[in-house]
Amino acid sequence: MYVNKKTPIMNILSNLHILLIISSLNVINSQIIQDSCTSSILQNLNAQIFFDTSTLICSNVWSSEGFILRTSQAGPSLWSFVLSAPNTNSYVAIGFSPNGGMVGSTAVVGWVANDGSATMKKYFLGGKTPSQVVVDQGNLQIMNSTSSIISLSSRIYLAFQLVINQPSQQLVFAVGSNNNQAPAPPSFRLTVHRNQISVAFNYASGQGSQVSTSYSSLKRVHGILNAVGWGVLLPIGAMIARYLKHIGSYWLYAHSSIQLSGFTIGLAGIVSGLILNDRIDINVAKHKIIGLIVITLGCLQIIAILIRPSKDSKVRKLWNWYHHNVGRVLIVLAAFNVFYGVHLAHAGSEWNVTYGVFLGIIVTIALSLELRLLTQED
Structure with missing residues (x-):
């Protein structure tokens, strides 16, 4: 009877001992x-x-x-x-x-x-x-x-x-x-x-x-130059050539001036990117390759303008096809690379939103003008 009466107390003490051990282990694990x-x-x-x-x-x-x-x-x-x-x-x-x-x-x-x-x-x-x-x-x-x-x-x-x-x-x-x-x-x-x-x-x-990076300003300049040059001016210049030919020869001057400005600003952006690539430890090989393709296509467009055949030339139709399609590829690649560059730089959503809104406006205007152009042709 003595043993039986003590058993519950012993069980309680034993359980308390186990709880203390578990608590100690939890403290150790926490540390x-x-x-x-x-x-x-x-x-x-x-x-x-x-x-x-x-x-x-x-x-x-x-x-x-x-x-x-x-x-x-x-x-x-x-x-x-x-x-x-x-x-x-x-x-x-x-x-x-x-x-x-x-x-x-x-x-x-x-x-x-x-x-x-x-x-x-x-x-x-x-x-x-x-x-x-x-x-x-x-x-x-x-x-x-x-x-x-x-x-x-x-x-x-x-x-x-x-x-x-x-x-x-x-x-x-x-x-x-x-x-x-x-x-x-x-x-x-x-x-x-x-x-x-x-x-x-x-x-x-x-x-x-x-060590604060001294290249944050250079990153910002690189992004702004490329976004404005390749991502803003070139699409506007292309739209002028596509939809404003009815205003006479003024469209050509406006188109040429805007495209040349876009190329110059974009070239400065790519040069700043190459300088940045030599100074920071980050792997941006894909972004760099796309940028070099864009600048190459831009140079080809300038060369094409310099050797543009006359309107009555037999190769003028082929030249037009080349000039228009290379320009379209250039604009698409440039827009993609702007978004990709923002992603690589972790620049924040405001950059994507700002450029995305502009691009959305440009596309909306272009679609409206394209529908109007098709209607006039019919």
């Missing part, structure tokens, strides 16, 4: 998942990091992507780094740059493959294409005996030490695309990054500040 500069998460990783982490200075170097950098000087020519970032089934990278850009940097890159295996590699970023990013190359001397990569819950930790008097203060951080394709042997080739940032880092204070 593991949510890393921050105020957490003591590295204490849970001491057995997997092969150098002293007690003196590391913490900095939220890239808040929007959840990148946290901990670093300190471990010796006269030895520096310790621990980079923490969300595990997005792609790579995370820290690059040490000579000029703040990705090209010319040496980067430490880590990722977790689909099978759960974690890998950390050194890369030299010799260019903007994946083939120019060379694995196991670069001017950083990494202490391999102290390097480790840790996948813990929803985050990945890159721990390494550099043998160097003073690391570069121009740091570049990048995160790979969310395509669930980690770099694979034997090439370990990196795909184009989804996002990247340049940070001017102070090792003494542990403070990093994003």
Whole structure:
């Protein structure tokens, strides 16, 4: 009877003990998942990091992507780094740059493959294409005996030490695309990054500040010039040639002047784009190719005007067919590339809306005039 009377109390105590254990586990898991500069998460990783982490200075170097950098000087020519970032089934990278850009940097890159295996590699970023990013190359001397990569819950930790008097203060951080394709042997080739940032880092204070891009104005100028030149003036000039021939020879002067202005402004836009492409680390190959096709077609149109046959020539009909259709292709490609450029620049919906409204008005007017022209012919 004594045992039976105590059993409920023992059961209650046992259940409370289990609840306390579960609560403790939840606290631990919460600490593991949510890393921050105020957490003591590295204490849970001491057995997997092969150098002293007690003196590391913490900095939220890239808040929007959840990148946290901990670093300190471990010796006269030895520096310790621990980079923490969300595990997005792609790579995370820290690059040490000579000029703040990705090209010319040496980067430490880590990722977790689909099978759960974690890998950390050194890369030299010799260019903007994946083939120019060379694995196991670069001017950083990494202490391999102290390097480790840790996948813990929803985050990945890159721990390494550099043998160097003073690391570069121009740091570049990048995160790979969310395509669930980690770099694979034997090439370990990196795909184009989804996002990247340049940070001017102070090792003494542990403070990093994003390097503001000096090319935002150039981007804006590039977009405006191309939108106005190729995307606005050329369609207007084409409509004048198509629907205003009844006003006499004035249509030709207006058409020629507007098209030449559009070509000149558009050419300036493409030149600014080529300058921009040399100065920023972004892959815009398709946008660039379409732009070069547009400028080529524009040059062909000018050449066609210079060799335009007389009205009574036998080839005038063929020339008209060529001139009209090349112009139509040019206008369609230019309009598409304007929208595509806005998309690549993440310029915001207001740019698309503004140009889309204008294009809608132009198309509506063109359809109305085309119907009127067909009616008159009937």
